[in-house]
Amino acid sequence: MNEERTKTRYSDSELGEFRELIQEKIKLAREEFIELASSLNSSNANGDDAAIAGKTLEDGSATYEKEQTNQLAARQKKFIEQLEAALLRIKNKTYGICRSTGKLIPKERLRAVPHTTQTMEAKLKQP
Numbered sequence: 458m459n460e461e462r463t464k465t466r467y468s469d470s471e472l473g474e475f476r477e478l479i480q481e482k483i484k485l486a487r488e489e490f491i492e493l494a495s496s497l498n499s500s501n502a503n504g505d506d507a508a509i510a511g512k513t514l515e516d517g518s519a520t521y522e523k524e525q526t527n528q529l530a531a532r533q534k535k536f537i538e539q540l541e542a543a544l545l546r547i548k549n550k551t552y553g554i555c556r557s558t559g560k561l562i563p564k565e566r567l568r569a570v571p572h573t574t575q576t577m578e579a580k581l582k583q584p
Contacts, residue, residue, distance in 0.1 A: 464561055467553045471564075476547050479571050483540045486533055493530040497523065539572035546574075555579050 467475070546552035553562050557579035566573060573580075 465554075466550055467561070469550075472547045472550065472552055475552060475567060475571060476544065478568065479540050479543050479547070482571060483537060483544075486537045486540065490530060490533040490537065493526055493533060496526055497530065536572070543572045557582075 543552060553564075553567055554560070555562050555576045556574045558576060560576060562573060562576050566577060
């Protein structure tokens, strides 16, 4: 741990490990995003049948479900964008450096939240 405090950046091999982790997370996140998007598309196709059948409580429930799925898809898209930004930081060799303090973010935190740009201390100090 002391070694991490004196280092100013992670080594190329360490960055390579994080790149692999992030690429795997992006792959899984894209698969989930595609599932959510296809779920939204299939619920749109069924929307006409519901309109013909008349407005019921089920329509409200379906609308709520659709909104929830839409929010999940939006969150997933943002997550993918954050992971892609992390890959860019790896390429630029700035990955794992806290944007607030300039210190190295501990590996444990990066493994848990690979798209993070802050140490926990810096994040907790935010208003």
